[in-house]
Amino acid sequence: MSTTDRTPETGEYDTSHSIAVRRFHRTHGMLPPAVEAHDVQLQRCLQQLSRREKSIDKYIYLSGLRNTNVHLFYRLVTKHITDIAPLIYTPTVGDACLQWSHNYVQPEGLYLSYSDKGHISSILNNWPQHVEITVVTDGSRILGLGDLGINGMGIPVGKLALYIGCAGIRPEATLPLMLDLGTGNRELRSDPLYMGSRREKVSAQEEQEFMDEVMIALNEKWPGIVVQFEDFKNPFPALERYQQKYTCFNDDIQGTGAVVLAGIINAVKKSGVPVKGQRAVFMGAGSAGVGVAKQIVQFFMEEGLTERQARECFWLVDTKGLVTNDRGDKLAEHKVYFSRDDNAGKQYKNLAEVVDYVKPTILMGLSTIGGIFTPELLTKMSEWNKRPIVFPLSNPSANSECTFEDAIKYTKGTALFASGSPFPPIDYEGRSLQPGQGNNMYVFPGIGLGTILSKATIVTQSMIYASANALSTALSATEIEQDWLYPDIARIRDVSVIVAMGVIRAAQEAGVDREMRIKGMKDEELEKWVRSKMYDPHGETQRVEQEIRSFIDGVAGKGETRSSNL
Numbered sequence: 001m002s003t004t005d006r007t008p009e010t011g012e013y014d015t016s017h018s019i020a021v022r023r024f025h026r027t028h029g030m031l032p033p034a035v036e037a038h039d040v041q042l043q044r045c046l047q048q049l050s051r052r053e054k055s056i057d058k059y060i061y062l063s064g065l066r067n068t069n070v071h072l073f074y075r076l077v078t079k080h081i082t083d084i085a086p087l088i089y090t091p092t093v094g095d096a097c098l099q100w101s102h103n104y105v106q107p108e109g110l111y112l113s114y115s116d117k118g119h120i121s122s123i124l125n126n127w128p129q130h131v132e133i134t135v136v137t138d139g140s141r142i143l144g145l146g147d148l149g150i151n152g153m154g155i156p157v158g159k160l161a162l163y164i165g166c167a168g169i170r171p172e173a174t175l176p177l178m179l180d181l182g183t184g185n186r187e188l189r190s191d192p193l194y195m196g197s198r199r200e201k202v203s204a205q206e207e208q209e210f211m212d213e214v215m216i217a218l219n220e221k222w223p224g225i226v227v228q229f230e231d232f233k234n235p236f237p238a239l240e241r242y243q244q245k246y247t248c249f250n251d252d253i254q255g256t257g258a259v260v261l262a263g264i265i266n267a268v269k270k271s272g273v274p275v276k277g278q279r280a281v282f283m284g285a286g287s288a289g290v291g292v293a294k295q296i297v298q299f300f301m302e303e304g305l306t307e308r309q310a311r312e313c314f315w316l317v318d319t320k321g322l323v324t325n326d327r328g329d330k331l332a333e334h335k336v337y338f339s340r341d342d343n344a345g346k347q348y349k350n351l352a353e354v355v356d357y358v359k360p361t362i363l364m365g366l367s368t369i370g371g372i373f374t375p376e377l378l379t380k381m382s383e384w385n386k387r388p389i390v391f392p393l394s395n396p397s398a399n400s401e402c403t404f405e406d407a408i409k410y411t412k413g414t415a416l417f418a419s420g421s422p423f424p425p426i427d428y429e430g431r432s433l434q435p436g437q438g439n440n441m442y443v444f445p446g447i448g449l450g451t452i453l454s455k456a457t458i459v460t461q462s463m464i465y466a467s468a469n470a471l472s473t474a475l476s477a478t479e480i481e482q483d484w485l486y487p488d489i490a491r492i493r494d495v496s497v498i499v500a501m502g503v504i505r506a507a508q509e510a511g512v513d514r515e516m517r518i519k520g521m522k523d524e525e526l527e528k529w530v531r532s533k534m535y536d537p538h539g540e541t542q543r544v545e546q547e548i549r550s551f552i553d554g555v556a557g558k559g560e561t562r563s564s565n566l
Contacts, residue, residue, distance in 0.1 A: 011070045011171075016041060016541045024548050038075055038538065045076050055092040060103060062088055066161070067106055070171050074537035077165035082489050085165075085441065089158040091396035091421055094143050096158075100151035101195040108157050109176025111150060113197055117210055120217040127175060132452050133226040134175040134218065135159045139183070140201065140233035144368035144399045147233070149183035150196035155231050159251070159444070167445030167496040168534025169452065179214065181207055204237070211238055215246055224514075226451050226459075228444065235287050236334055247451060249459040255444040256288050256366075257295030258464050260391065260418075262471035263438050263485040264296055264362070267416040270483065271361065271387040275303040278313050279358050283351050283373075283401060284366030284394070285318040290334045292366065292393075298465055314338050315358050321349040322357075352377065359384045365392040365401030373402035378410035386414065393420035393438055404435040418485050436485035441492065443467045446499025453500065453533055454507040455514035463506040470502030471495065497530050504530075 012025040015036045022028040052058045066073040077084050116123055139152025156176035163169045182199040189198045218225050227248040229238055239250045282289050293314050300310035316323045316338045324340045348354045355377055373392055381388035388411055392401035404423035407415040413428045418436035425434045447467050451459055474487045474495045487495050507513040
């Protein structure tokens with residue numbers, strides 16, 4: 001380790017470092033002379049954030065901080081996760097993506113364009129760090145905003161920030177990856193500031209060939225890398241093609257399904273209605289909706305139903321109404337599993353008609369149609385059910401099927417509620433009620449951490465299910481008493497440990513793990529080991545101090561040995 005001809009890394013421009021460390025890193029004089037405590041640094045960050053009124057301006061500030069002082073950024077994230085998470089991911093990341101090319105300042109992640117086909121490996125070699133996990137998107141369906149092309153890079157960047165902050169995966173072990181396969185968004189292609197290729201989206205066959213090369217190159221460069229697919233318009237082909245060959249999963253399908261399932265497990269318990277009596281109407285029959293429903297089917301089967309009995313508890317609604325076998329249109333392949341054959345030839349053309357027909361116990365929204373859970377529908381839910389389960393899961397907040405306030409108001413305080421976007425708590429009849437948020441950040445960081453630590457060869461469905469089951473057990477006694485469906489987000493690192501342990505145990509049971517050292521560990525020992533492997537930005541200053549002190553002492557010792565031999 002030499003200090004000559006060395007360029008400091010971003011984490012080394014840290015005002016908490018001692019003068020000795022700054023001299024070693026060659027940052028002495030490049031920072032103001034004060035050696036600051038972490039609390040002082042955070043006070044300055046919060047002060048600078050408070051001076052920015054718009055969320056997008058806060059996002060830009062935080063991006064700059066992450067790229068200039070990575071450990072301070074993650075100290076801020078972990079200390080103030082409840083306030084910071086909405087600024088670095090949903091809902092603010094939606095605006096960040098819409099403005100990505102216009103606000104571009106510095107490189108963040110890696111871009112692979114279709115024109116790079118045949119040369120992917122050489123481009124990956126430009127990435128300087130050893131990577132353990134990557135989040136990959138083609139930008140073709142960003143949140144509820146549609147095809148944003150390379151502007152969707154904000155999603156991998158934000159997602160990996162949560163892997164790091166929530167689950168302690170080291171920053172340098174992550175890779176945000178954007179596949180520039182063209183865009184069908186004409187407005188983007190005509191925007192002079194758009195930074196992606198100005199071509200139509202490639203065909204499905206061309207995309208598959210390109211993806212094959214990407215997956216091979218990633219695994220040759222970093223064997224065993226965990227690949228998380230995100231925000232593909234059609235997420236099923238890649239998942240189905242690669243999930244038995246590489247260590248990969250899709251958070252839109254599997255992560256969303258897992259986090260919603262955890263909430264459903266707890267909501268079903270609180271509703272007092274056994275699984276065989278549950279009737280779930282889903283507004284939205286896209287990939288996310290089907291993925292969620294399939295996860296709940298597995299839970300119902302674990303509770304004693306046959307697969308057919310479990311599947312028959314679901315009625316899916318799309319823009320044409322109830323999904324049925326005899327509706328007259330050709331159903332997308334992923335909808336066929338839940339298509340109804342018991343409608344006696346009658347077609348139900350909208351959500352209101354389906355709700356009246358089914359009289360559901362569960363009303364689930366993954367439609368991105370804001371306000372479609374009307375006061376009338378919510379009132380009916382409370383008339384049919386003592387504790388109706390209402391999950392408006394669409395993002396961002398403007399696309400949520402209903403607000404927390406409306407759900408509580410029109411069900412007279414009885415709704416078991418979880419949303420995809422954050423809503424503020426409300427006071428109702430003298431009670432302070434806290435909304436549940438079925439945010440994927442409850443599970444995907446733990447899935448990633450557990451997969452990395454177990455060295456799993458693939459991500460099995462049992463590992464995804466285990467993440468949901470583990471999350472459902474992560475509530476504290478106080479949270480259970482207060483009718484919460486999800487833990488306090490402020491405890492997210494502890495929750496991620498619980499989820500990771502569930503994933504590790506499921507990997508071991510499935511025989512896909514390769515980390516032999518932990519096979520025989522009891523839960524208490526495994527928890528301690530998992531925590532020891534997590535990146536802690538609050539201990540980073542001390543770690544660097546100790547590392548440099550040991551290095552200097554070692555060099556001094558070698559010098560004394562040489563002198564004594566003269």
